[in-house]
Amino acid sequence: TTSSYLGRGVPESQHHLLQSHTRNTPATIRIACTIQHTTPGTDGHSHAQIDTRKLNIILASCGPTMVRAVPGMMKDVSTICVLLSCFSHMTLGDDSVKQSVTLIGAHYFGGWYQCPDAVSQEFEERKFTRGGDRSCYSHFHGYTPLGSLTSNWMEYYPERIPLLGNLTVLESTVRNEIAAAEKGLDYFDVLFYDGGSRGTDNAACYNPDANLNHCLNTALAWMMNSSSVWTGVAHMHFFITYSNDIDRSSQGTRFSGPTGLDAWDALSATWVRAMGHPRYLKIGGRPVFKVLIPEVFLNNQCGGNVTLAEALLQRLRVASRAAGVGEALVGGGWQTPAIPAAGPPPTPRPHPNGYMLYPSTGILCDTPCVLATQNVTDVLACQHLCNATGSCAAATVSKNASTQGLLQCQLLSTAGPGTPDNSVDVYVRVSSYVDTYEWTGTYNAAPPLCKDGSGGYMQCPRYVNSWFPNATAHGAKIFPYKECADYQAQARGNHTNDTVPYVASLIAGFDPRPWEEHSPSFATPSAAEWEEALRQAKAAAEANLFGFPVTQGGHHTVIPAVTIYAWNEFGEGGILAPTRGQGTMLLDTVAKVFRSVRAMP
Numbered sequence: 145t146t147s148s149y150l151g152r153g154v155p156e157s158q159h160h161l162l163q164s165h166t167r168n169t170p171a172t173i174r175i176a177c178t179i180q181h182t183t184p185g186t187d188g189h190s191h192a193q194i195d196t197r198k199l200n201i202i203l204a205s206c207g208p209t210m211v212r213a214v215p216g217m218m219k220d221v222s223t224i225c226v227l228l229s230c231f232s233h234m235t236l237g238d239d240s241v242k243q244s245v246t247l248i249g250a251h252y253f254g255g256w257y258q259c260p261d262a263v264s265q266e267f268e269e270r271k272f273t274r275g276g277d278r279s280c281y282s283h284f285h286g287y288t289p290l291g292s293l294t295s296n297w298m299e300y301y302p303e304r305i306p307l308l309g310n311l312t313v314l315e316s317t318v319r320n321e322i323a324a325a326e327k328g329l330d331y332f333d334v335l336f337y338d339g340g341s342r343g344t345d346n347a348a349c350y351n352p353d354a355n356l357n358h359c360l361n362t363a364l365a366w367m368m369n370s371s372s373v374w375t376g377v378a379h380m381h382f383f384i385t386y387s388n389d390i391d392r393s394s395q396g397t398r399f400s401g402p403t404g405l406d407a408w409d410a411l412s413a414t415w416v417r418a419m420g421h422p423r424y425l426k427i428g429g430r431p432v433f434k435v436l437i438p439e440v441f442l443n444n445q446c447g448g449n450v451t452l453a454e455a456l457l458q459r460l461r462v463a464s465r466a467a468g469v470g471e472a473l474v475g476g477g478w479q480t481p482a483i484p485a486a487g488p489p490p491t492p493r494p495h496p497n498g499y500m501l502y503p504s505t506g507i508l509c510d511t512p513c514v515l516a517t518q519n520v521t522d523v524l525a526c527q528h529l530c531n532a533t534g535s536c537a538a539a540t541v542s543k544n545a546s547t548q549g550l551l552q553c554q555l556l557s558t559a560g561p562g563t564p565d566n567s568v569d570v571y572v573r574v575s576s577y578v579d580t581y582e583w584t585g586t587y588n589a590a591p592p593l594c595k596d597g598s599g600g601y602m603q604c605p606r607y608v609n610s611w612f613p614n615a616t617a618h619g620a621k622i623f624p625y626k627e628c629a630d631y632q633a634q635a636r637g638n639h640t641n642d643t644v645p646y647v648a649s650l651i652a653g654f655d656p657r658p659w660e661e662h663s664p665s666f667a668t669p670s671a672a673e674w675e676e677a678l679r680q681a682k683a684a685a686e687a688n689l690f691g692f693p694v695t696q697g698g699h700h701t702v703i704p705a706v707t708i709y710a711w712n713e714f715g716e717g718g719i720l721a722p723t724r725g726q727g728t729m730l731l732d733t734v735a736k737v738f739r740s741v742r743a744m745p
Contacts, residue, residue: 148644151190156211167627171478174380174473176527178615179520193571194454196457198347215657217441221345223289228333231310232635238359245704245707246571246682246686246691246704246705246706246738247330247331247691247692247703247704247706248328248329248330248682248684248705248706248707248708248734248738248739249329249330249331249332249333249425249667249707249708250325250329250331250332250333250652250707250710250711250720251332251335251385251587251588251706251707251709251710251711251713251718252332252333252334252335252360252363252382252710252711252712253312253335253710253711253712253713254312254334254335254360254361254363254364255283255359255360255644256283256284256310256311256312256313256317256712256714257282257283257311257312257313257341257346257348257349257359257362258282258284258311259281259282259346266445267269271601281340281341282295283715284296284298285297286658286659286660287613287658287659287714288300288613288630289613289618289619289620289657290613290614290615290618290619291612291614291619291660297658297659297715298310298658298714300658301657301658301699302725303723303725303726304714304717304719304723304724304725305723305724306712306714306722306723307721307722307723307724307727308320308321308324308722310714311322311348311357312362312363312712313346313348313349313362313363314348315366315370315372315373317363318363318366318367318370318373318375319366319370319372319375321711321712322367322373322374322377322380323376324721324722324728324731325380325711325731326376326377326378326379326380327349327731327732327735327739328731328732328735328738328739329379329380329731329734330379330380330381330425331380331382331383331425332367332380332381332382332383332711333385333434333707334363334367334382334384334385334445335360335381335385335387335436336361336364336385336387336415337358337361337387337388337390338355338358338386338388338390339358339360339390339391339412340358340359340360340390341358341359341360341612342357342358342359343357343358343362346359348362349362351365353365353414354410354705355410355411355413355414356368358413360387364382364384364418367382367421367423368417368418368421374423377423379739380423381423381424381425382421382423382424382425383424383425383431383432383434384415384418384433384434385433385434385435385436386411386415386433386434386435386436386441387436387501388435388436388437388440388441388444388445388578389436389437389440391440391444391445392440392444397445397446397447398444398445398446399446399452399456400446400447400452401405401443405456407552408456408459408460409459409463412459412460412463413463414465415460415464415472416431416460416463416464416469418432419433419464419467419469419470419472420468420469421705424469426470426473427473427692427693427694427703428473428694428695428696429470430470430471430472430473430475431469431470431472431539432472432473432475432692433460433466433472433473433474433475433606434474434475434476434477434585435457435474435475435476435477435581436477436478436587437477437478438476438477438478438580438581439478443502443640445563453580454580457474457580457581460472460474461474467688472584473582473583473692473693474580474581475581475582475583475584475585475647475692476580476581476583476584477583477584477585477586477587478586478589490672492573499539499571499572499573500571500572501569501570501571502570502571502572503564503569504543504564504565504566504568504569505562505563505564505565505568505569505570506540506560506562506563506564506565506567506568506570507538507540507556507558507559507560507561507562507563507570508560508562508563509556509558513556513557513558514554514555514556514557515533515535515536515555515556515619516529516533516554516555516559517552517554517555518552518553518555518579519546519550519551519552519553519554520541520550520552520553521549521550521551522551523541523551523569523571525553526541526553526555526571527539527571528541529553529555529571530555530571530573531573531643533555535557536555536556536557536573537556537557537558537559537572537573538556538558538559538560538570538571538572538573538670539554539555539556539570539571539573540553540554540556540568540569540570540571541553541554541568541569542567542568543566543568543569544567554568556744558571559572559573581643581644582645582693583644583645583646583647583692583693584639584642584644584645584646584647585646585647585648585649585707586647586649586709587649587709588651588654588710588713588718589604589649589653590654590661590663590666590709590711590718591604591631591654591663591664592604592627592628592630592631593630593631607623607664610664610665611656611657611660611662611663611665613657613660619657619664620657620664620665621664621665622655622665622666622667623664623665623666623667624666624667625653625666625667625668625669625670625673626653626673627666628651628666629651629669629673629676629677629680631682631683632649632650632651632677632681633677633680633681636648636649636681636688636690637684637688639688639690640688644693645689645690645691645692645693645702646690646692647690647691647692647705647706647707648681648684648685648705648706648707649689649706649707649708649709650677650678650681650707650709651708651709651718652669652674652708652709652710652718652719652720652730653666653667653668653669653717653718653719654666654709654716654718655667655668655716655717656716656717657717658714658715658717659716661716662677665717666717668717668719668725668726669730670727671733673729674729674733675733675737676738678733678734678737678738679737681706682704682706682737682738685704685705685706686704689701689702689704690702690704690705690706691703691704691705692705708720720734733741
C-alpha cells in the first residue's frame with residue numbers, strides 16, 4: 145500500500161475514494177485501485193470500472209447495504225466487494241479503520257520576522273506609528289491590552305507564544321510547523337505577497353528570486369527550496385494564495401499595459417515553479433491557486449477592466465500547463481460567508497458588474513433574438529438573469545418602472561445592432577466575472593453580520609466599539625467563541641447554490657487586540673466547542689459539496705474540503721499551531737475529527 149492517497153495527501157489523480165464495510169471480514173484491508181469511470185449496467189445501476197493499481201480503497205467490516213462514496217460517484221457494492229477475492233498481497237490489521245474523505249487545511253501567514261537588531265525599541269515604535277516611516281515594520285509591533293504601543297506585543301499575550309518557533313524566516317520553524325501539521329492537516333494555504341520588507345534590508349529574508357525576496361515570503365521559499373522541511377512527510381502539502389491586500393488602498397493599475405504584463409508574468413513564473421514541487425497541492429492533476437481578494441485584483445490592480453483580469457488569470461493557466469505541472473485551478477477568496485456569491489461583484493467603470501451600458505438604446509433583431517422577458521426589481525437582478533442564461537449576450541431594461549415598481553427585463557441572444565430607444569437601456573454582457581474563478585473561499589470573515597433592514601448587511605450593534613481598549617477595565621470586550629462558530633455554521637448555508645464550488649471556512653479564533661483592527665474579539669474555543677465546530681464544518685462540506693471542483697471523464701464533482709483560519713495568525717487570534725496557552729489541543733482535535741486512522745504496517 146502507499147502512504148498517500150486521494151483525500152489524505154495531495155489528490156494527484158482525479159480518482160475517487162470509496163469506503164465500504166463488509167460484515168464478514170473482521171480485519172482491515174487496504175487495496176490500491178483506481179476508479180476510471182462508471183458505465184450503465186443492464187440492471188439499471190451504474191457500475192464502477194476499476195483499474196487495480198493506484199487508488200487506495202479501504203474496506204472494513206463489509207455489509208451489502210453500507211457503502212460510502214465521494215459525492216457524485218455511484219454506490220456499487222458488488223463491484224467493490226468482488227475485489228476481496230482479487231488480492232493475495234493484502235495488508236491486514238486488527239483494528240477497523242475510519243478515513244475521512246474531506247480535505248482539511250489551514251491558512252498560513254509567513255510574516256513573522258524581526259527588524260534588525262541595531263534598531264532600538266524606541267525607534268521601532270516610532271516607525272510603527274501610523275503615518276510614519278514603516279520600512280522596518282514588523283508584525284511583532286502592536287498594542288498592549290490597554291492600548292499602549294509596543295515593539296513586541298507577544299510579551300503581553302504570553303498564551304499566544306508559539307511552541308514551534310516564532311520566526312517564520314527560520315528554516316527550523318517551518319520544518320517544525322510542517323511536522324506538527326502532519327498530524328492533522330492535508331495542506332497549508334500559504335499567503336504570497338509582492339511587497340513588504342526585503343532581504344536587501346534584512347539578511348534573514350534574502351532570496352535570489354526577487355519575488356521571494358520579501359520577508360513575508362521567506363517561509364514559502366523554505367517550502368519550495370528546502371528538502372529538510374519535508375522530511376518524513378506523507379500527508380502535508382501547500383498551495384499559494386496571492387495576498388493582494390497590499391494593493392487594496394491603491395487606485396493604480398498594477399497590471400495594466402506592457403509593464404504590468406511583465407510584472408504579472410514575473411510573478412507567474414515564481415508561482416508556476418512552486419506548482420512543480422512534489423508537495424504542491426493538486427486536485428485532479430491541477431495545481432491549486434487562489435487570488436485572496438478578487439475585487440482588489442479587478443478594481444485596484446486591473447483598473448476595473450474585467451477583460452484584463454480574466455486574461456491575466458487565463459495567462460497563468462496557460463503558463464502552468466505549458467510548464468507541464470497541470471493547468472492551475474484558480475479560486476477567489478475573501479468571500480463574505482454571510483452573502484451568497486450569486487453573481488459578479490460590483491465593479492467600477494468601464495464595465496460595471498461585467499456589463500457595458502448603452503443608455504437610451506435598443507437592439508434590432510435581424511432574426512428573433514428575445515430569449516425571455518421578466519419583471520425585475522432592479523438592473524442587477526436583470527443582469528443576474530442574463531448571467532444564468534448561457535446564450536444571453538445582452539439585456540434591455542425599461543427606464544420607467546411599472547405601477548408595481550418593477551422594471552421589464554428582456555434577455556437577448558445578440559448585442560447588436562443598436563438603435564435609439566428612449567424607453568430602454570441596453571446592458572451588453574462583457575463577462576460574468578465570478579466565473580473567472582473556478583471556486584471561492586473565505587479568509588477571516590469572523591465577526592457576525594446583521595441584516596440592516598434594507599436587504600443589506602451591517603456590523604451587529606452589540607459589537608460596535610467593543611474593540612476599544614477602554615471598553616472594560618481590562619481592555620476590549622471578549623465575546624464567547626460560540627457566537628462566532630454559530631454564525632459561521634449558519635452562513636455556510638448561503639453557499640449551497642453558488643455558481644462555483646465554495647471551500648468551507650472555519651474560524652479557529654479571532655481576537656485582533658494586539659493589532660487594534662477595530663473588530664470584535666472572541667474567546668479561544670474550548671475542546672468541546674472546537675470539536676463541535678469541526679464536526680459541523682466537516683458534515684456541511686460533505687453534505688453540500690463544499691470543496692474543490694474536479695472533472696473526471698466529463699463528470700463534474702467536488703472534493704470536500706475545509707480550510708481553517710488560521711495556522712499562525714497570532715496577532716489576529718486565528719491560531720491552530722501549538723502555543724503556551726492551548727498546547728496541542730486544537731490540532732489534536734482536528735486529527736481526532738478528520739484523521740482517526742492508525743498508520744498501516
